[in-house]
Amino acid sequence: MHIFLRHGLLGSALLLSATTGAQAQLTFGPRVGLNATTIHYDFGDCREPETSLHTGLQAGLSLNAQFGKLAVQPSLLYSQRGGKSTATASDTYADTTRTFDFRNTTRLHYLELPVNLVYSTKGAQGGFQVFAGPYVALGLGGRQTTDMDVTIQAGAQRTTYADTFFQNVDFTNKRGEVSQVEYLQALDAGLNFGVGYKLGGLQAQLGYGLGLRNMILDYPDGRSPMPEGKSYNRGLHFSLAYFLG
Template sequence: MQKPLFLTLAAVLLAGAVQAQITVGPRLGGNLATVKLETDQADAPDTKSLFGPQVGLTLNAQFGNLSVQPSLLYSRKGFQLDDSRNVDFDFDGDGDDEAYSLKTTAKARLGYLELPINLVYSTGGAEGGFQVFAGPYVGMGLGGSYNVKARIEGDGLEYSDSNSSGVKYADKASDDEDDDNLYVRRFDVGLNAGIGYKTGPVQAQLGYGLGLSNLVPNDADGNDTGEKAQNRAFHLSLSYFFSLNN
């Protein structure tokens, strides 16, 4: 009983694949990305968005008004953290602390090899028209950069400094106190949804990516830090499709 059912399902899927209109083409766009940050700190820094490129290939398998669109992309995400607070320091060494203003800006740019698979509904079928789409994605971290700038002002003193380092993908942070790299978990899983428009071979889409994975690794001892950071990104893309059907 199970074997005939399996063969029937396989035959239906194969027939659908044969009847589908297959197109593929380059995809170019950008992300306006940040993170949703959850921490126990009462004075947690503010998060802001950074722009990053998105480039790759998209395949479109059209079945009437519905299509499946898997893509293979290089997608750069990231975030900016701005922190401002008052601190007490004894810079002149006289034993008395003075009040200073400390402003810090950190920018993290995270590169991903990303595979989104979207189910797309087009009002005009293969010809295009207005679209709505949704689907999951999985991303693998491929590198990045981390920059921190700090400025101290007060009591006639103005001092600024900056530091640039890299991004390392790991499940656990480093125990090296001299390691200035930003540690982030390598894999990210989430959901995409949005709208678009397709006319002929040209497709434009505007979407939102909701990351579900926690990017914050465990501490150097392997313990959960209790903090959470998840990718969030608006993305705008333009694709041009070429037919693969004879």
């Protein structure tokens, strides 16, 4: 948390110093939006689960430092992310086969600091926009819900049952040993890019967030809970901001 805030404050100080020297036009205001995100899995030679989008909210404040047709836009946001996935596994012993169908929903909460470089066709007045820039995000907490259907085929006899279980998400730098907790990297980082339109103080943007930091944590002794396994935050975001002069 202290590292995140220190880098955020340092970046803000450098930005203000640069904008003052270049006589930028500064405006700021609220930003709200909707995220449609997923968790991208890369398990090497193993089969990855099928994924789908999870929707969440974002809200916070944005600063616009305008230099002609270019602008720097840092924001501080509360952002809901996560994803949905499905997977199937089975095992066979003697004449009995068990099949497991999993449906998993992961809800994650972040404090996010994106810094975008924005090009507007009409400068301070707005117009069509393209933007890109890095982001860092600090995990605040989360929860996983897993619905499981089990089918047991023993000869001609077939039995099915369903179960649901939950895991809290702990964002940390060190994996623990509690089985009812999912441990993920505390700090996420990646790139944002997209398009938008600005009319006066009102701005609408549609972007894509490309997470580049593996969310899976190793055990303290260096062992991986899933060798060659990686997962990343990915997804779309739509936002509205209103900048006050």
